[in-house]
Amino acid sequence: MAWRLKLVPEKTNWDFFQWQTLTFGISVFAVVASIVITLVMGLNFGIDFKGGTTIRTESGQPIDLGAYRTALEGLKMGDVSITEVFDPSFGPDKHVAMVRIQEQAGQQALAPEDVQRVQTALQTVAPDVKFAAVETVGPKVSGELIRSAVLSVLAATVAICIYVWLRFEWQFSIGAVASLVHDVVVTIGIFALFQIKFDLTTIAALLTILGYSINDTVVVFDRLRENLMKYKTMPLRDVMNLSVNETLSRTLMTSLSTLIALGSLLIFGGDVIRSFVFAIFIGILLGTYSSIYVAKNVVLYLGVKRDWSKPGADKGGPKGTRFATGP
Amino acid sequence: MPFSLWKRILIWGICLLAVIYALPNAFYPRVERHNDAIARIEKTGETPELAADRALWPNWAPSKIVNLGLDLRGGAHLLAEVQVADVYKARMNSLWPELRKGLTAERATVGGVRRVPAPDGELRVQIEKPDGLAKAMEVAQGLTSPVISLTGVGQRDYKIEGDGNTLSMTMSDAERAATDDRTIQQSLEIIRRRVDEVGTREPTIQREGTNRILIQVPGIGSAAELKGLIGTTAKLTFQPVVKRTSDGTELAGAGNVLLPSLEEPGVFYVLEDTPVVTGEDLVDARPEFDQSGQPSVGFRFDPSGARRFGDYTAENVGQLFAIVLDGKVISAPRINSAIPGGSGIITGHFTVESSTNLAVLLRAGALPAGMTFLEERTIGPELGQDSIDAGKLAATVGYVAVALFMIASYGFFGTLAVVALALNIAMIFAVLSLIGATLTLPGIAGIVLTMGMAVDANVLIYERIREELRRGNGPARAIEIGYEKAMSAITDSNMTALISTAILFFLGAGPVKGFAVTLTIGVITSVFSAVLVTRLLVTTWFAWRRPKTIVV
Numbered sequence: 001m002a003w004r005l006k007l008v009p010e011k012t013n014w015d016f017f018q019w020q021t022l023t024f025g026i027s028v029f030a031v032v033a034s035i036v037i038t039l040v041m042g043l044n045f046g047i048d049f050k051g052g053t054t055i056r057t058e059s060g061q062p063i064d065l066g067a068y069r070t071a072l073e074g075l076k077m078g079d080v081s082i083t084e085v086f087d088p089s090f091g092p093d094k095h096v097a098m099v100r101i102q103e104q105a106g107q108q109a110l111a112p113e114d115v116q117r118v119q120t121a122l123q124t125v126a127p128d129v130k131f132a133a134v135e136t137v138g139p140k141v142s143g144e145l146i147r148s149a150v151l152s153v154l155a156a157t158v159a160i161c162i163y164v165w166l167r168f169e170w171q172f173s174i175g176a177v178a179s180l181v182h183d184v185v186v187t188i189g190i191f192a193l194f195q196i197k198f199d200l201t202t203i204a205a206l207l208t209i210l211g212y213s214i215n216d217t218v219v220v221f222d223r224l225r226e227n228l229m230k231y232k233t234m235p236l237r238d239v240m241n242l243s244v245n246e247t248l249s250r251t252l253m254t255s256l257s258t259l260i261a262l263g264s265l266l267i268f269g270g271d272v273i274r275s276f277v278f279a280i281f282i283g284i285l286l287g288t289y290s291s292i293y294v295a296k297n298v299v300l301y302l303g304v305k306r307d308w309s310k311p312g313a314d315k316g317g318p319k320g321t322r323f324a325t326g327p
Numbered sequence: 328m329p330f331s332l333w334k335r336i337l338i339w340g341i342c343l344l345a346v347i348y349a350l351p352n353a354f355y356p357r358v359e360r361h362n363d364a365i366a367r368i369e370k371t372g373e374t375p376e377l378a379a380d381r382a383l384w385p386n387w388a389p390s391k392i393v394n395l396g397l398d399l400r401g402g403a404h405l406l407a408e409v410q411v412a413d414v415y416k417a418r419m420n421s422l423w424p425e426l427r428k429g430l431t432a433e434r435a436t437v438g439g440v441r442r443v444p445a446p447d448g449e450l451r452v453q454i455e456k457p458d459g460l461a462k463a464m465e466v467a468q469g470l471t472s473p474v475i476s477l478t479g480v481g482q483r484d485y486k487i488e489g490d491g492n493t494l495s496m497t498m499s500d501a502e503r504a505a506t507d508d509r510t511i512q513q514s515l516e517i518i519r520r521r522v523d524e525v526g527t528r529e530p531t532i533q534r535e536g537t538n539r540i541l542i543q544v545p546g547i548g549s550a551a552e553l554k555g556l557i558g559t560t561a562k563l564t565f566q567p568v569v570k571r572t573s574d575g576t577e578l579a580g581a582g583n584v585l586l587p588s589l590e591e592p593g594v595f596y597v598l599e600d601t602p603v604v605t606g607e608d609l610v611d612a613r614p615e616f617d618q619s620g621q622p623s624v625g626f627r628f629d630p631s632g633a634r635r636f637g638d639y640t641a642e643n644v645g646q647l648f649a650i651v652l653d654g655k656v657i658s659a660p661r662i663n664s665a666i667p668g669g670s671g672i673i674t675g676h677f678t679v680e681s682s683t684n685l686a687v688l689l690r691a692g693a694l695p696a697g698m699t700f701l702e703e704r705t706i707g708p709e710l711g712q713d714s715i716d717a718g719k720l721a722a723t724v725g726y727v728a729v730a731l732f733m734i735a736s737y738g739f740f741g742t743l744a745v746v747a748l749a750l751n752i753a754m755i756f757a758v759l760s761l762i763g764a765t766l767t768l769p770g771i772a773g774i775v776l777t778m779g780m781a782v783d784a785n786v787l788i789y790e791r792i793r794e795e796l797r798r799g800n801g802p803a804r805a806i807e808i809g810y811e812k813a814m815s816a817i818t819d820s821n822m823t824a825l826i827s828t829a830i831l832f833f834l835g836a837g838p839v840k841g842f843a844v845t846l847t848i849g850v851i852t853s854v855f856s857a858v859l860v861t862r863l864l865v866t867t868w869f870a871w872r873r874p875k876t877i878v879v
Contacts, residue, residue, distance in 0.1 A: 002878050005735035010797070056710065089717060112551030134550065135704040141406060152834035159826045167819060201769060204831055204839045208776070208846070211827030215780075215820040219787065222816040250790045253736060254783040257729050261779030264725035265772055270717030272398070272710075273768050280776065 007252045012245045016292060017237055017300075023293045031182055034189020041192045046199030047135060049149070051103040051142040055118060056085075056096065056133040059126040063095045067125045075117055078102045087271040096132070096271070103139055149203040153184065156210050164214070168221055175298035176217050179290035183213045187283050201276040209283030212258070216251055216291035223247050224296065228304070236304065240296050248292075255288040330863055338863050341855070342750050348757035351392050357383045358392050391760040394529070395545075396767035396841050399715050401708030402545035403553045406701045409514050409538050411507040413696035415448035415498060418506070422450055422470070422485075422496065429466040430454070436462045443493070448503070450496045457492040464489045467496055474501040507538060513695045515540060518557045520691040525556065539701070550703040560653050560697055561688035563606035565636070566598040568647035568659055589655040590676050596656050598649050603639045608632025612689035614682040615672060622682040623674045626689065633669025641665035652685075718771035725775045726752075733782055737789050740879050743864045744785040744857065751781050751849070751856035758848045767841030777849030783820065784857035787813040792879050802877040803869065810862055817858065824850050 047054050063084050072080045079102040090096065099122075104114065115134055122129045137145075157180055165173035184206050191198050224243040231239055262284070265277045330338070351358040364380035384390060397404050423442055430440045430452070438455025445451035454463050464487050471483040482501035487494070498506065511534055522530045522544060531543040547553050569583055572595050579585040579597050588594040608628050615625040628636055639648075640662050649659040650673055657675045677685070729748070733741035755774060759766060792809030800808065828850065831843035869877075 002738050004738060004878075005732070007736075010793075058709075089713070112549075112554065115549075115551065130707070131705075132707040132710040133705060136550075136702065138701040140408075141701045148834055152830050156827045156830040159830065160823055163823055163826060200839055201842075203834065204769065204842055207827045207831045207834070208842075211824040212780070214823040214827075215783070218819040218823055219816045222819055226812075226815075246794070247790075250786050253786045253790070254780070257732055257782050257786070258776070258779030260728045260732055261725040261775050264728055265721045265775050268717060268721035268724055269772065269775075270714055270721075270768075272714055272717075273772055276769060277772060 006249075007256065008249050012248055014241075014245060014248075016241055016244050017297075020293075020297055024297050027182055027290070027294050030189070031185050034185045034192070037189050038192040041195070043188070043192050043198040044195040046197045046202075047100070047137045047142070048200040049142050049146050049198070051137050051139040053101045053115075053134065053136040055099040055101070055115070055131055055135075057099060057122060057126075057129050058132045059095050059097075059129045060093045061095060061126050061128070063097050064125065065097070068097065068099070068122060071121045071125045072099070072118065075121055077104065077114070077118075085271050087274075088267070089270060145200060149200065153203065153206055153210070156207050157181070157184075160210060160214050164218065164221070167218075168225060169304055171299050171302040171304045172221050174302060175295040176214055176221070178298045179217055179287075179295040180210055180213055182290045182294050183209055183283055183286040186286055187279060190282055191279070196275050196278065199275075201273070202279050205276050205279035205283065208280050209287060212280075212284055213287030213290060216255070216287050217295045219250065220244060220247050220291055220296060221299075224299075237300060240300060244292055244296065251288060251291065255284060258284055330866060335863060335867075338859055342753075342860065345750065345754040345757040348389050348391070348760055349753040349755075351384070351388070351390055352756050352760060354384065355392060358390055362390055362392070389760075391763070393756065393759045394763060394765040395711070395715075396765045396770065396838060397543055397545060397704070397711075398706055398768045398838050399711045399718075399766065400545045401706050401711040402543065403547045403550040404702070404704040404706075405542045405550055405553055405557070406535065406703070407540045407542065407557070407698040408701055409511055409540060410697040410699065411510050411538050412447055414506055414510050415503070418498065419445075419448065419450045419496075425470055426450065426452065426467060426496070429470065430463060433459070433462055433466055437466075445495065448498050452494050453492050454494065455492070460489045460492065460494065463494050467494060470496075474499065474505055510695045511538060511540070514698070517692050517694050518542060521557055521687060524687045524691060540698075546708070548705075550705040554700060554703070555684065556687070558698060558700065559688055560694045561606065561685075561691075562653055562693040563609070563689060564602035564651045565604045566600075566602045566649050566651055567639075567643070568649050569597040569599060571596055571647070571659070586649075586651060586654055586656050588659075589652070589657050596649055596659060598651070598656075602651075603648070604628060604632045604636050606689055606693050608635075609689055612686045614679065614686045617672060617674050621674060622677040622679045623672050624677070624682050624686050624689065625672045626670065628669040630669070633667075636669060636671075637665060637667040641667070714768045718768060718775075722771060722775050722778075725778055729778050729782060733785070737785075737879055740785075740789055740792075740861075740865070743861050743868075744782055744789075746864065747785070747856040747860045748778060748781055750860055751852050752778070754852040754856065755845060755848050758852065759845065764844050764848075765841055766845070767838040769838045770841035770845040773842045773845035773849060777846065777853060780824075781849065781853035781857055784813070784817045784853065785861060787816055788858070788861070789879050796877070796879065802874060805877070806865060806869065810858070814858070817854065821850055821854055 065082055065084060068082050069080070072082070081100045083098050083100075085096040085098055087096070099118065101118070104111075115131070119129070119131060157177060160180065161173050161177045164176045187206065187209060188198075190196075191202065220243060223246055224240060227234075227239050227243050227246075228236075231242075234242075259281065262277055262281045266274065266281060269277055360380045361382075361384035364377045364383075368377050368381065427440060427442075430437055436456065437459035440455070441453045443451050443453055452463075454460065467485070467487045471485045471487070474482045474484050482499050484499060484502040485496045486499050487496055489495075515532060515534060518540065519530075519532050522532065522542070529545065531541065533541050535541045542553065542557065544553055569580075572585075573593050575585070575587065575593075575595050577585060577595070577597065582600050583597050584600045585595055585597050588596065608631065609626050610629045612624055612626045615623050617623040627633075644662050644664060647659050647661050650657045657673060660674075673685075726748070730745040733744050733748075735741070737744065752774065755777065758764075788809050791813045792805050795805035795808045795812075796802070825847065828843050828847040832840060832847065834843075
């Protein structure tokens with residue numbers, strides 16, 4: 001037998017319900033804590049949702065945040081925040097900062113003169129400062145973006161819920177949605193806790209997480225359905241354990257290969273998309289956990305119809321589209 | 328053997344095509360120069376340099392490449408809202424003379440007529456004899472015509488209401504919608520002409536929603552520059568001057584308008600509201616220098632404009648007339664003699680740059696309405712290049728790491744999955760190039776993410792084959808069952824992935840849309856490559872070697 005990398009032993013028979021009160025408790029706690037943290041600390045909305053301007057500055061000299069701040073205070077532009085950006089790909093003489101300026105009263109977009117004023121002010125501190133990117137979003141657009149972001153996450157959840165309901169049973173659908181809500185809410189909570197910039201790309205990340213997490217869950221459900229038909233008398237709890245054990249290797253393999261690809265992006269992909277990649281990374285960790293510990297627990301609580309071969313019910317056997325048939 | 332000969336040919340054919348069509352992207356700068364050169368040669372004729380650029384890439388080879396998004400190429404992005412209501416006012420102003428003419432003809436019944444102030448989009452007049460209101464409404468009705476549009480069937484363009492001695496005409500909803508639509512179409516056309524005049528590559532100018540326009544111009548230095556070019560209405564008029572004043576609050580009087588001077592602060596002009604000629608009468612405008620060597624803008628009228636301008640100047644020698652741009656008086660020269668030739672020169676405090684810009688704007692025509700900018704983003708070309716480099720590095724490292732992981736986990740079968748993965752990436756690029764999609768930085772992230780997720784189908788299949796082998800099935804049987812039983816899970820997981828990417832696509836603005844596009848294509852091509860291609864590889868290998876046992 002040739003050597004193979006094995007994430008889990010060939011045949012596992014772990015009882016995933018052994019600590020179900022504990023794991024489920026942790027999940028519920030994490031969701032509640034995330035909601036509380038998000039409500040108390042608030043999210044660090046980017047300009048997509050809050051309006052305003054961000055300027056990415058580049059300079060050959062080390063950045064003195066205090067001096068930058070003092071230089072910009074004189075402009076009376078209201079709330080101005082400056083953060084330094086670090087990335088391994090920057091050479092020793094590349095220093096990047098993000099300047100964020102609040103919406104200016106009565107303007108949809110920052111006037112070109114204002115951008116010029118900011119540049120002039122910063123040049124007194126760092127003469128070689130350059131603006132690598134300037135982005136302004138007016139209040140009208142940011143309001144609409146928030147609405148469409150919330151709508152799209154809800155729409156995706158509902159659409160997935162309907163799909164799972166059509167393909168499986170309503171109990172599965174509830175279980176899937178519970179795990180999706182868990183993943184999305186906890187990811188948002190982590191963004192609130194660490195005050196990571198939350199913008200349109202974060203929403204894109206959340207939608208990706210939805211897609212990924214359901215992917216994991218569905219694979220477990222698919223096996224569960226198959227085993228329910230096979231072992232008609234085995235207690236539901238045991239069938240579930242068997243299904244999770246059987247798919248465990250695949251679940252971990254896929255998560256790991258995705259995390260490997262994402263890890264490469266996280267390290268080498270540059271700072272521009274780091275928060276986006278970070279959100280997906282976290283979401284996939286959560287998605288893996290929730291498909292093992294959340295989705296099926298909910299189905300267990302709800303109970304499920306056992307006889308899938310009954311007329312009118314699922315015809316039995318995997319329903320996947322057959323791309324090819326043997327002779 | 329689950330594949331008939333033609334199926335095998337089809338699968339290999341698709342893979343080969345994918346590689347061929349993805350290939351130009353590997354030589355991006357070359358192919359881009361080749362394509363640019365072809366476009367330029369078509370437009371301006373061949374030069375040795377352009378021919379040399381064209382020769383960089385063979386003409387017979389596919390030359391479609393992915394578009395790089397603004398975040399990768401650098402450039403400016405603007406979202407503008409057209410102030411469609413601006414047009415209503417002008418409409419009412421042009422309706423008033425017609426109505427006045429009609430009512431004057433019925434003077435006996437309606438008496439004197441007077442226009443009274445009303446909100447934009449409404450024309451309100453008072454008549455002397457309230458008894459004549461019915462007749463007046465009849466006259467007004469005669470000025471309306473049916474709206475021709477899909478939604479406004481049966482509606483007329485103006486709604487007429489009468490009350491006592493007041494008659495009002497307002498634009499109907501259908502007419503407003505039709506007018507708005509025309510305004511946006513015109514604005515789009517004019518913006519396109521202005522951007523084309525400065526000749527940057529492939530700008531995106533498209534309508535968003537009902538009254539917005541999205542403008543993306545790669546390679547332009549800043550959004551401010553772009554705004555200067557398209558944000559100006561550039562409505563040029565030549566109006567008779569009533570008088571010059573320094574009182575900005577002076578009442579202009581009926582039929583007149585008070586406008587500030589552009590150059591001299593504190594100076595105002597009272598002008599007649601009806602222009603003699605407008606920018607629409609121009610056929611050409613170009614930057615020039617006047618006699619004293621100052622930058623200026625030369626222009627020429629079309630024949631009817633030239634006649635009106637000639638007649639007016641002949642009748643008003645010694646008077647002032649004002650050249651007005653967007654509500655500000657650029658200059659107000661005295662008419663020294665009749666100007667019959669239909670050409671002239673605008674002097675002011677121009678720089679070479681501003682005179683060139685004004686000439687561009689006048690040539691392209693005035694925007695029908697003003698615009699406000701809701702969103703603007705400028706990305707420098709260096710930042711874009713940094714992002715490309717980072718994306719390439721991350722994708723390469725990601726691919727190698729996933730490949731090692733797959734080979735370590737599944738040995739020979741892992742290698743097959745890695746080959747399929749490479750074909751998958753080629754397919755993504757081929758499809759992106761063929762449909763002319765735009766690759767953004769999140770799009771690159773989408774490709775890297777696809778690498779991680781595409782092997783999922785292989786993992787599902789291989790795990791299943793392992794299980795079947797453990798159950799004691801023979802190699803051929805195990806492979807067959809493995810592929811077939813894994814399909815259910817593969818279908819479900821990819822369908823749900825497609826649901827969320829489809830929603831992403833509709834949510835998406837710019838970069839996020841790019842992410843949705845690559846992820847969607849990636850999901851679809853990964854099913855093809857991870858299921859069909861690996862199965863074909865496995866069965867071909869199996870038929871060739873006929874192994875007694877296999878190790879997955």
